[in-house]
Amino acid sequence: xxxxFQSLAGTLxxxxxxxxxxxxxxxxxNFDNFAxxxxxxxxxxxxxxxxxxxxxxxxxxxxxxxxxNSSPGNxxxxxxxxxxxxxxxxxxxxxxxxxxxxxxxxxxDTDSWTLTVYDAQVGGNxxxxxxxxxxxxxxxxxxxxxxxxxxxxxxxxxxxxxxxGYDDLSFDQVAQVPxxxxxxxxxxxxxxxxxxxxxxxxx
Numbered sequence: 001x002x003x004x005f006q007s008l009a010g011t012l013x014x015x016x017x018x019x020x021x022x023x024x025x026x027x028x029x030n031f032d033n034f035a036x037x038x039x040x041x042x043x044x045x046x047x048x049x050x051x052x053x054x055x056x057x058x059x060x061x062x063x064x065x066x067x068x069n070s071s072p073g074n075x076x077x078x079x080x081x082x083x084x085x086x087x088x089x090x091x092x093x094x095x096x097x098x099x100x101x102x103x104x105x106x107x108x109d110t111d112s113w114t115l116t117v118y119d120a121q122v123g124g125n126x127x128x129x130x131x132x133x134x135x136x137x138x139x140x141x142x143x144x145x146x147x148x149x150x151x152x153x154x155x156x157x158x159x160x161x162x163x164x165g166y167d168d169l170s171f172d173q174v175a176q177v178p179x180x181x182x183x184x185x186x187x188x189x190x191x192x193x194x195x196x197x198x199x200x201x202x203x
Contacts, residue, residue, distance in 0.1 A: 024097070024172045024173070025172065025173055026170060026171070026172050026173075027046065027047055027170065027171060027172070027173050028168060028169065028170045029045050029046070029048065029168075029169045029170075030073065030074070030167065030168050031059060031073070031074040031075065031076055031167065032073035032074050034059045034074060035059060035061075036059055036060070036061035036062055036064070036074070037058060037059060038058070038059045039055075039056055039057060039058055039059075040057050040058075040059065040076070041055055041056055041057040042057075044093075047092060047093050047094065047096075047171070047173045048090055048091065048092050048093065048169065048171065049090075049091050049093075050076065050088065050089065050090055050091075050169075051089045051091065052078040052085055052087075052088055052089065053085055053086075053087075054078050054080045054085040056078050056080055056085075057076050057077075057078060057088070058076065058077055058078065058079065059074050059075075059076060060074060060075045060076065060077050060165050061073060061074045074167070075140075075165035075166060075167040076088070076165060076166050076167070077162075077163065077164070077165040077166070078163075079162050079163060083162055083163050084157060084162060084163025084164070086155075086156040086157065087154040087155060087156045088154065088155040088156075088166055089152065089153075089154050090152065090153040090154070090155075090169060091121050091151070091152050092121075092150065092151050092152065092153075092171065094173065095148075095149035095150060095151055096150045096151075096171040096172050096173070097146060097147070097148065097149075097150065097172055098144060098145065098146040098147075098150070098170075098171060098172060099115065099117055099144070099145050099150055099153045099169070099170070099171050100142055100143070100144040100168070100169070100170040100171070101115055101142065101143055101153070101155060101166055101167075101168070101169050101170075102140040102141065102142045102143075102166065102167045102168045103132070103140060103141060103143075103155060103157070103164045103165065103166045103167070104135075104137050104138055104139060104140035104141060104164055104165065105137040105138070105162065105163065105164045105165055106137055106138040106140075108136055108137065108138075109136070109137060109159065109160035110134050110135070110136060110137075110159050110160055111134070111135065111136075111137050111157060111158070111159030111160065111163070111164050112131060112132050112133055112134050112135065112157070112158055112159055113131070113132055113141075113143075113155055113156060113157040113158070113164050114129060114130065114131040114132075114155070114156050114157075114158075115129065115130050115131075115143040115145055115153060115154075115155055116128070116129040116130075116145075116153065116154050116155075116156070117129075117145045117147055117150045117152065117153045117154075118150070118151065118152040118153075118154070119147075119149050119150065119151055120151055120152065121151045121152050122152075124151070124152070127145070127147035127148075127149075127150060128145045128146075128147050129145070130143050130144075130145055131143075134159070137164065140165075140167060142168070150171075
């Protein structure tokens with residue numbers, strides 16, 4: 001049996017043994033399934049949790065915080081008094097290759113906000129950063145960063161009044177996809193062929 005065939009067979013045998021394959025799918029969290037004023041700090045949203053040093057990640061609906069122009073419903077913020085608390089932290093349960101986030105407030109004051117991504121859930125190395133520059137809060141502006149193995153993103157605002165709200169977080173997730181039965185049978189058959197060939201060579 002030649003080396004290239006052995007390599008192919010070995011790959012299929014491994015896949016057959018695991019019975020799964022991996023594929024990447026994009027996910028978007030728009031926060032629209034939560035109630036107004038609900039605190040979702042630390043809640044598992046499906047591949048990501050959102051936290052804030054204040055302990056408050058509040059849902060803003062019904063045009064509070066100038067509700068998002070990027071989706072029809074809710075936005076999130078951390079307004080706890082005089083202004084919003086930085087940063088808004090998005091921690092991913094598995095590495096992602098890109099992060100997109102929208103931010104704004106629908107008001108007439110001047111704001112800006114920055115998106116930064118890291119390679120660790122805590123600490124780690126900065127992989128990239130991007131800023132909106134100054135704008136008047138409306139419409140919501142989207143920022144995207146791409147990098148290998150993003151595990152955390154942070155949003156920080158600067159400007160006037162209460163800050164900005166965030167909406168429509170998008171990222172990719174690695175999905176475990178079961179292999180179809182024919183692929184499993186092929187892998188098992190090749191495993192048998194490899195074993196027979198080795199026994200003949202040894203004999």
